[in-house]
Amino acid sequence: MSCDCEDCEAMMQPYLDGMLSDEELAEAREHLGRCPGCEKRYSFEESLRHFVRVAAGEAMSADLRERLAGLRSAPPPAP
Amino acid sequence: MSEGTSGTTESRRIAEVARDRVRFEDEALALSDQVFRVARRMVGSREEAEDLVQDTYARAFRAWQQYQPGTNLRAWLLRILTNLNIDRGRRVQRAPDSQPLEEGDYFLYNKLESSLPDENPDEERVIQRLSQNAVVESLAEIPHDFRDVIVLVDIGEFSYAEAAQILDIPVGTVMSRLHRGRRLLKQQLAERAVSVE
Numbered sequence: 350m351s352c353d354c355e356d357c358e359a360m361m362q363p364y365l366d367g368m369l370s371d372e373e374l375a376e377a378r379e380h381l382g383r384c385p386g387c388e389k390r391y392s393f394e395e396s397l398r399h400f401v402r403v404a405a406g407e408a409m410s411a412d413l414r415e416r417l418a419g420l421r422s423a424p425p426p427a428p
Numbered sequence: 429m430s431e432g433t434s435g436t437t438e439s440r441r442i443a444e445v446a447r448d449r450v451r452f453e454d455e456a457l458a459l460s461d462q463v464f465r466v467a468r469r470m471v472g473s474r475e476e477a478e479d480l481v482q483d484t485y486a487r488a489f490r491a492w493q494q495y496q497p498g499t500n501l502r503a504w505l506l507r508i509l510t511n512l513n514i515d516r517g518r519r520v521q522r523a524p525d526s527q528p529l530e531e532g533d534y535f536l537y538n539k540l541e542s543s544l545p546d547e548n549p550d551e552e553r554v555i556q557r558l559s560q561n562a563v564v565e566s567l568a569e570i571p572h573d574f575r576d577v578i579v580l581v582d583i584g585e586f587s588y589a590e591a592a593q594i595l596d597i598p599v600g601t602v603m604s605r606l607h608r609g610r611r612l613l614k615q616q617l618a619e620r621a622v623s624v625e
Binding site: 354358359361362368389390392393394396397398400401402404405406407408409410412413414416417418420421422 | 446449450453457460461464465468469474478481482485486489532533534536537551552554555558559560563564567579582583585603606607610613614
């Protein structure tokens with residue numbers, strides 16, 4: 350069996366980033382097609398990236414928004 | 429149309445500059461949520477992040493004429509922010525290579541999966557072992573060279589090229605730091621996984 354999960358693990362980040370060469374991409378896809386374990390780990394990684402993005406997001410306070418607006422050179426011209 | 433006197437030409441020019449400036453400020457302020465989002469995860473506290481963003485906008489508004497219209501304003505603002513952050517004493521603390529070798533990319537999944545009683549849990553259940561706090565704390569633990577790249581690319585959704593421009597490092601360095609940084613993040617997350625109720 351040419352199924353090499355170690356190679357597949359090493360290709361995960363560049364795969365998800367769209368950075369694999371055509372040849373590597375074909376190799377990874379071929380492996381993922383018949384290895385549910387790797388397939389699941391790739392899919393987990395995608396969910397993880399989304400989770401990190403959402404979890405790390407913090408909204409700006411109204412106070413800071415006001416402070417920034419106060420830095421303007423002049424009020425915007427009347428319409 | 430007849431040529432105005434030099435006085436009206438000058439006042440017209442001044443009015444034009446004022447309009448350009450207002451437009452610049454509008455555009456910059458419209459990006460403030462995104463700028464804050466990145467700043468918040470680059471520094472330790474919310475207060476520090478707010479001050480950093482405020483200083484960034486103060487400098488940007490002073491230097492607005494150095495911005496080339498049509499280029500990437502978001503990256504331009506982040507470049508100012510990054511430089512200010514470095515000026516504040518956050519110098520390079522250590523070479524990235526002095527970090528211990530990280531675990532592989534499957535490490536977190538394997539660790540979380542093994543903590544579940546199910547034989548073959550679905551991925552949804554696996555990710556539920558992570559909390560929002562765990563993400564915030566884990567990011568804070570990562571050396572800033574790596575963290576900055578993760579924050580820009582994975583949280584701020586900047587491209588590699590933009591991150592390279594903002595941090596003034598080659599694109600290849602962005603990629604390698606991102607690659608290793610994500611692994612370091614997963615290692616930190618693995619330590620903070622919530623236990624099964």
